[in-house]
Amino acid sequence: MKSICILGRQPALGLAELESLYGTETVSLVAPNVAALELEAKDINFPRLGGSTRLARVLAEIPGSDWKSVEKYLAKTVPEHLQYVPEGKLQLGLSAFGFDISPAKLTATGLTLKKIIRAAGRSVRLVPNNELELNTAQVLHNHLTGKTGWELLLVRQKDTTILAQTYAVQDIDSYTLRDRGRPKRDARVGMLPPKLAQIIINLATSDTNPLYGSIVLDPFCGTGVVLQEATWMGFDVYGSDLDPRMVQYTDENLMWFLEQPGCPVEDIRASQPPDWRYFSLEEGDATTHQWSPRPNIVACETYLGRTYTAQPERGNLSQNITDVNTILTKFLRNVHPQLAPGSRLCLAVPAWQTKPNTFRHLPLVDQISDLGYNRVEFERVRNDELIYYRSDQIVARQLLVLTRK
Incomplete structure (x- = not known):
């Protein structure tokens, strides 16, 4: 070593x-x-x-x-x-x-x-x-x-x-700035930590992916944390969201990010016109939207469903799981023909902690192959370990790493 x-x-x-x-x-x-x-x-x-x-x-x-x-x-x-x-x-x-x-x-x-x-x-x-x-x-x-x-x-x-x-x-000071220093934040749509956003992007790439010139798509962009971190890494970024307010928030956050010391695109901006954007954003429903140009990589925190501060009744949780599963299944079917074979995705989807370290998962997790994707298997880590959560959290984030068949 x-x-x-x-x-x-x-x-x-x-x-x-x-x-x-x-x-x-x-x-x-x-x-x-x-x-x-x-x-x-x-x-x-x-x-x-x-x-x-x-x-x-x-x-x-x-x-x-x-x-x-x-x-x-x-x-x-x-x-x-x-x-x-x-x-x-x-x-x-x-x-x-x-x-x-x-x-x-x-x-x-x-x-x-x-x-x-x-x-x-x-x-x-x-x-x-x-x-x-x-x-x-x-x-x-x-x-x-x-x-x-x-x-x-x-x-x-x-x-x-x-x-x-x-x-x-x-650099904890940089992480704090990129998290709490952004002008637009919204706890109602979740607060994705920049470190987790980095992990999601890195799981959606591999050592064979070209860095510069690759397009990272976040079809549930929220306030733009994934797009911000992908930009920090040097990717071209493309985001969309069903909520026009989130698209506006992402636009403001990414333009703010452009002004921060050390931002990798600040030198490029000097040679561009005043209205230049280093990112593409648009309003769109991820279950039906058509993205152009075609992305190389999909990295996102998807729709997580209802938030819970206490354990929900079983029927309530089951209905929530059904609703989320329907939306994300439609998304995977929609994006499939828009990706080249072999394209890689990392999706942070919800999993629900019903007891300490015990989770209920989306049904689609066991239907990935039927939807036209292969699940990436890691040698050093089991897929059931790829869950981001805290002990007191009910809604966890399960990381699904996929390739398009």
């Missing part, structure tokens, strides 16, 4: 995302929330990933998986690596995965390393551990991925321990 990714709150989604983009042979699970990749960290497009919180380059595999062996190895090798760290005050952090130790023990190890580093003539500051894993904000705001930053990740395996150095971390 050459690098590792620390996966997010629902590791299966992040693992499937990595497999979709980089291939089965490149990706493996080495700990419950840690994926290994046979790629150098610099060759991974980390800002594109929604399901990984950190990217690190592997430095070594330490013989032994007990903490004493780890401490002994670090005490010996840390001084040897100081020569590769630029001059200046070193920012040091430690995160441990899979070890049965306390945060206080991890901090004590860090203090030992701090003494060793100072004895070698370097100034150093240790970021203290409240948990075994430093959180994203600690890594970001303590500059642990900067030139003099040094977050060491220690991942316990059966007989060895992976030692890695954090290379990149999710």
